Amino acid sequence: MAEMTYAAAGAAALSETMEADRTVWALGEDLGRGGVFGQYAGLEARFGAERIVSTPISEAAIMGVGVGAAMTGTRPVVEMRFADFALCATDELINQAAKARFMFGGQTRVPLTVRMPVGMWRSSAAQHSQSLEALYTHIPGLVVMMPATPADNHAMLKAAILSDDPVVYLEHKNLWPLSGEVPDDAAPYRIGTAGVARQGSDLTIVTWSATLHDILAAAGRAAQAGVADIEVLDLRTLWPWDKACVLQSVRRTGRLLIAHEAVVVGGFGAEVAATVAEELHSDLKAPVRRIGAPKLPIGYAPTLENEIRLGPDRLDAAIARMMS
């Protein structure tokens, strides 16, 4: 067992896979200097500038080079700096990486990991704060993963790099300094599996990424106040998602709330809600509900940013409503 931060756990995962497989390499802006959040700290010194590649500010080329290199016998880890900037590489990800295996009839695989830091993070406003996971869950041919803890960032990033699928790997910027236990001998993460973060019997809350921690705090308050005994599921992989885990839990609790930082309209919570409504209608004791951001650009001032956030008051109210 080692105590490490979410950022260091990502670096350890990359470092271990690079150690084991010479074809693993990383490319992105400022990686030689450790990356914009320090999540690549020390890696250039260890592996050299040929495998920890600092690139021009050319998002389309960073992603496109990743695609071409993935089809030519390597396992690139592409760093997009901010998920918002990955939109400059939309063709390379959505039309190329996601489609190549299928449209070439299985002649190739695209073992590409695309790291995109997401989420609100101290007054970074509309172009450096978005959670855009739903965009990628809509695209056939992409895996979408969102780790919430240091242990998961370690195990899930290793699984992403070792996968032959193109993986959109969304790390939350607020979690970089989060410290936690990362087991040395953890079982490999199986892509597509959710985690039960808290067991409970009255209400299932499905969440992912940094929102997990807000939900765990809210579940603690609800237990203390005698409002509800909440089961918290961390979806971890959004595509393919662990329907079996969610259905099994909601069948037992009869209530489902989905909580995410992203805009609620067209968010991935809608897919989870629709599936549960279709599959478990007669088991439900309350309507399935979603909670997330209003459909607004993210403001700069803290008072504006807080309008978007899922603060404790909104969460407590949503839980109370589920139980009323």
Added chain:
Amino acid sequence: MSNRGNLDRNRFLAYHREMLRIRALEETALEGLKQGLVLGAIHPSIGQEAIAAGVAGQLRRDDILLSTHRGHGHTLAKGADPEAMMRELFGRQGGNCGGKGGSMHIADFSVGMLGANGVVGANIVIATGAAHAIRLHGDDRIVACFFGDGAINRGPFLEGLNWAAAFDLPVLFICEDNGFAATTRSADLTAGPGPAARAASFGMDAESIDGNDITIVAETAESLIDRVRRNRKPAFLHARTYRLTGHTGADPATYRPATEVEQAWQNDPIARSRALLVAAGVETEVFDTMERAVAAEMKQVFEAARNAPWPDPAEGLTDVLDARAPEVA
């Protein structure tokens, strides 16, 4: 440039044959389009064959090639099986991509052909990535990346060329300049002195040539590819040509005067290649035999493709992702 009196007849007969095969494959595909056998859009390269034959003729089998939506010629010249290509165009079993791609996504990884592309200019950064992987592997392969004059106004052109030059990558970029960006004259919408000047601004060797002269294409490509392979740096070939058909097989190209097209036919690269070979002493009978063999090959290709079965619908569910969530009980 070339010493035409001493034309290497066998070498240039091989290129001539490749150009005839490309022309015949595309004429066969156009016949298939007319008969409703080719299902989607096809973009013929009729009139541009010297560039495909002349460049691919200098590549090794293990070199990598990336192409465009107008990619039949590059694919065939790199060594792909024409029957598999025609099956793909007809959307049948046994196509290169099992009927999943069609003309615009034709690929044959077994000969290093990493795909045509439905998006103009998108292959430039992918080719650069293939070259970056070669650099990491440390072998002596190179990448040839074809695109048209329309592609040089897209962002990935700038990003890819800069990257290839900044990282010293072994790529030959080939701009096939047929004068049209889809159905608009590219000169009307392209600023500055042209593709080679743009490439030279990145510090790479860039040559601008008559792309309808097979000797010039082959010899310039040979020299540039030799430099790319030895120096491990990118180079750029701007080959001027003319698209004798419309943008697609269904485009009558009424936006250009008939006289312009008639004149362009006088500059047909296959006719020019034949004239050079005749001047070098190749007899009519050699061409007749070659043309008959190519026609027979493409007739067989057409029949085989027409008679091939459709893909099993279940195939449409494969080749997407390995990842699977746990089964729902």
